[in-house]
Amino acid sequence: MTLGELRPGERARVLSIGTQGAMRQRILDMGITSKVEIQLIKVAPLGDPLDLSLRGYNLSLRRHDAALIEVEKL
Amino acid sequence: MSSTIALAGNPNSGKTTVFNALTGSRQHVGNWPGVTVDKKEGTYTKDPSLSILDLPGTYSLNPYSAEEIITRTYIVEEKPDCVIDVLDGSSIERNLYLALQILETGVPTVLAINMMDEVREKGETIDCKRLEAELGVAVIPIEARNGKGLDELMKAVKLTISTNRRPKPLALYALSKSVDEDTLADRRYSFISTLVEKAVTRKASVDGISIESRSDKLDKLLTHRFFALPVFALVMYLLFAATFSENFLFIPGLSSPGVALAALVEFLWGSLADFIANLLLSLGAADWAYSLVVDGVLEGLGAIFGFLPLILVLYLLMSFLEDSGYMARVAFVMDRIFRRFGLSGRSFIPLLMGFGCSVPAIMATRTLDSEKDRRITTLLCGFMPCGAKLPIFIMFVSLFFADGNKTMVLFFLYLLSLAVSILVSLVINRIAYRGQVSNFLMELPQYRLPTLRSVWIHGYEKVKGFVQKAGTVILAATILIWALSNFSLSSFTAEHRAEEGTVLSAMDDSLLASVGKAVAPVFKPLGFGAWRPTVGIATGWVAKEMVVVTLAQLYSEDVSEEYLQEYFREMEAEELSELGFEGGVYDSDAAFDIYTESVLMEGSDTNALSSIHADIPNKGAALAYMAFNLLCMPCFAAVGAMKRELKSWKRTTGAIAIQMGTAYVIALLINLLGLLVW
Numbered sequence: 001m002t003l004g005e006l007r008p009g010e011r012a013r014v015l016s017i018g019t020q021g022a023m024r025q026r027i028l029d030m031g032i033t034s035k036v037e038i039q040l041i042k043v044a045p046l047g048d049p050l051d052l053s054l055r056g057y058n059l060s061l062r063r064h065d066a067a068l069i070e071v072e073k074l
Numbered sequence: 075m076s077s078t079i080a081l082a083g084n085p086n087s088g089k090t091t092v093f094n095a096l097t098g099s100r101q102h103v104g105n106w107p108g109v110t111v112d113k114k115e116g117t118y119t120k121d122p123s124l125s126i127l128d129l130p131g132t133y134s135l136n137p138y139s140a141e142e143i144i145t146r147t148y149i150v151e152e153k154p155d156c157v158i159d160v161l162d163g164s165s166i167e168r169n170l171y172l173a174l175q176i177l178e179t180g181v182p183t184v185l186a187i188n189m190m191d192e193v194r195e196k197g198e199t200i201d202c203k204r205l206e207a208e209l210g211v212a213v214i215p216i217e218a219r220n221g222k223g224l225d226e227l228m229k230a231v232k233l234t235i236s237t238n239r240r241p242k243p244l245a246l247y248a249l250s251k252s253v254d255e256d257t258l259a260d261r262r263y264s265f266i267s268t269l270v271e272k273a274v275t276r277k278a279s280v281d282g283i284s285i286e287s288r289s290d291k292l293d294k295l296l297t298h299r300f301f302a303l304p305v306f307a308l309v310m311y312l313l314f315a316a317t318f319s320e321n322f323l324f325i326p327g328l329s330s331p332g333v334a335l336a337a338l339v340e341f342l343w344g345s346l347a348d349f350i351a352n353l354l355l356s357l358g359a360a361d362w363a364y365s366l367v368v369d370g371v372l373e374g375l376g377a378i379f380g381f382l383p384l385i386l387v388l389y390l391l392m393s394f395l396e397d398s399g400y401m402a403r404v405a406f407v408m409d410r411i412f413r414r415f416g417l418s419g420r421s422f423i424p425l426l427m428g429f430g431c432s433v434p435a436i437m438a439t440r441t442l443d444s445e446k447d448r449r450i451t452t453l454l455c456g457f458m459p460c461g462a463k464l465p466i467f468i469m470f471v472s473l474f475f476a477d478g479n480k481t482m483v484l485f486f487l488y489l490l491s492l493a494v495s496i497l498v499s500l501v502i503n504r505i506a507y508r509g510q511v512s513n514f515l516m517e518l519p520q521y522r523l524p525t526l527r528s529v530w531i532h533g534y535e536k537v538k539g540f541v542q543k544a545g546t547v548i549l550a551a552t553i554l555i556w557a558l559s560n561f562s563l564s565s566f567t568a569e570h571r572a573e574e575g576t577v578l579s580a581m582d583d584s585l586l587a588s589v590g591k592a593v594a595p596v597f598k599p600l601g602f603g604a605w606r607p608t609v610g611i612a613t614g615w616v617a618k619e620m621v622v623v624t625l626a627q628l629y630s631e632d633v634s635e636e637y638l639q640e641y642f643r644e645m646e647a648e649e650l651s652e653l654g655f656e657g658g659v660y661d662s663d664a665a666f667d668i669y670t671e672s673v674l675m676e677g678s679d680t681n682a683l684s685s686i687h688a689d690i691p692n693k694g695a696a697l698a699y700m701a702f703n704l705l706c707m708p709c710f711a712a713v714g715a716m717k718r719e720l721k722s723w724k725r726t727t728g729a730i731a732i733q734m735g736t737a738y739v740i741a742l743l744i745n746l747l748g749l750l751v752w
Binding site: 017022023024025026027028029030031033034036042043044045046047048049051055056057058059060061062065 | 133134136138164165166167168171255256259260263297298299300302303402405406407409410411413514515516517518519
């Protein structure tokens with residue numbers, strides 16, 4: 001499954017990142033690397049973007065970017 | 075010996091608070107060459123031989139954004155004597171990522187672990203000594219908000235410089251040349267995880283999920299599925315009302331802080347200007363000198379000062395929202411809508427402010443993350459129907475749409491400004507920023523109560539920057555328009571002087587009128603190709619409401635003394651005094667000013683300026699004229715602010731060209747459609 005398919009409150013471990021180019025580097029820099037644990041905290045009121053918790057902080061990511069990140073649910 | 079210290083760190087790490095605390099008010103804000111990123115420099119208050127440079131906040135040194143490139147180039151090539159990396163202790167894992175990249179460059183570095191109070195509150199401890207042993211650089215715990223630990227920090231910095239202490243070369247650093255980016259990020263973060271395990275103790279975490287902090291609870295409300303938008307609307311209302319409202323909090327007659335301050339400044343400035351004017355009169359100054367000082371210089375300075383209260387109040391509130399962490403939530407909540415127009419959610423605030431005044435609106439673009447968004451939003455601010463454009467609309471609506479639905483016309487103009495903004499933003503995104511990755515990967519920082527001091531420094535800096543950077547533009551442009559509208563080519567001939575007894579010319583014969591006559595044919599297709607409406611547009615650049623005053627001056631046959639006498643004749647004393655006649659007695663000297671400001675601008679005389687109908691023949695042309703004034707170049711004060719934010723004349727003239735072009739095309743379409751409808 002992908003990060004975009006998580007429901008609020010669910011946690012997952014990152015398997016692979018399908019994003020390319022500058023955005024890929026940015027995602028890595030922000031700490032979304034393989035095997036990291038991520039929790040989906042909530043979704044913005046209009047349905048997008050997502051509020052994620054990882055490495056002790058909160059990160060906001062758009063759905064179409066989250067859909068490129070393969071995860072396994074914990 | 076003097077040394078240079080560079081401050082680096084993640085956004086939201088408190089880097090700016092550290093900078094402000096170390097340098098006090100001894101700051102100089104410039105910009106990095108070629109980009110619209112601030113370059114702030116200052117000297118340490120307790121030791122002026124140490125100069126401190128505030129690098130842009132970044133999450134990494136990988137060269138993908140302007141901020142990252144600046145920071146990387148500076149650290150690697152300029153080699154500061156010491157780098158202070160400010161880390162947010164409450165999210166230390168991610169903050170250590172940048173720290174590792176800085177240490178890898180080998181520059182002398184001191185790590186300042188900030189927000190130690192929050193770390194304690196979360197029930198965590200950070201063993202700075204342990205980090206110091208592992209990384210081989212001084213690691214100092216600080217609380218920049220309360221100024222705690224800063225002396226220790228600077229002591230460590232001085233020691234690092236004097237002993238030329240360099241970071242311990244870790245095996246990890248050698249990797250960056252041999253492995254790909256993915257592996258490198260992985261390795262850095264796994265190194266950090268081990269480091270954090272050794273040096274950070276966490277408490278009360280159940281299944282790896284830490285306890286809910288106060289910030290999390292607040293966030294539940296502020297980004298709640300149902301409450302988020304109403305709360306957001308309320309915050310925006312308060313922000314807007316506190317700056318511009320004359321009925322603050324819906325209490326009739328209660329001025330908001332912005333309006334009250336503006337009135338005070340206006341009063342003080344007015345008294346000073348009157349004093350100078352009277353002084354000139356009593357000294358027997360020549361009429362041209364008097365006019366230059368009063369209508370040129372004082373008018374221009376007045377325009378600069380008049381905006382300061384609005385900028386100050388708006389900026390105090392904006393930096394409160396920014397520092398508190400709410401601004402990130404604004405982007406989070408509004409992203410979905412603004413992404414469609416090629417902007418980010420944060421653009422909402424400047425555009426909303428544009429409904430009050432473009433000057434603070436344009437200055438508010440500084441809080442946007444990307445250069446692209448800053449530039450596009452700055453351009454769009456000029457399209458907003460600011461308060462000074464309103465008198466133009468009201469006068470024209472009452473002259474041309476007296477029989478129709480006036481509200482609908484105003485509503486149309488507001489909608490037009492939004493539609494045009496969206497369209498222009500989409501087109502620019504398509505053409506100029508084609509294929510640029512929109513990266514919306516944003517930290518949602520913890521909510522924090524900002525300190526008064528940092529909020530004040532932000533506000534003060536803005537006001538100072540406006541006066542310095544925009545002031546000259548405004549003053550020069552105002553004086554130029556003054557000269558053009560008060561002199562003609564024959565002004566200085568002996569004949570003219572003998573005939574008129576002055577070198578000044580009436581506006582009808584002025585250079586501006588000549589230019590207007592030459593340019594007017596350009597506006598033929600828009601329906602108002604006559605010189606007087608053309609001159610009106612030009613004086614609107616001094617201040618938009620000037621369009622009304624100028625038209626009244628130019629159609630002087632319609633505002634003759636007889637006409638005014640007739641117009642005011644039937645009014646009761648009470649009504650006259652309400653309009654501004656002293657003691658309720660009609661005064662022919664004051665009548666013209668009162669007529670333009672209290673009658674024309676409020677649209678109370680539907681028969682006014684009857685000969686304007688010869689120049690602007692129908693409703694379509696009138697609507698086109700209003701639309702042109704709405705969308706064309708904003709007033710010089712706003713242009714000054716644009717120049718300040720866009721940081722180059724090339725980009726500023728480019729933006730003005732787009733505004734003028736857009737205004738022309740839209741007004742043309744309106745006039746053509748108008749010919750079909752009416």
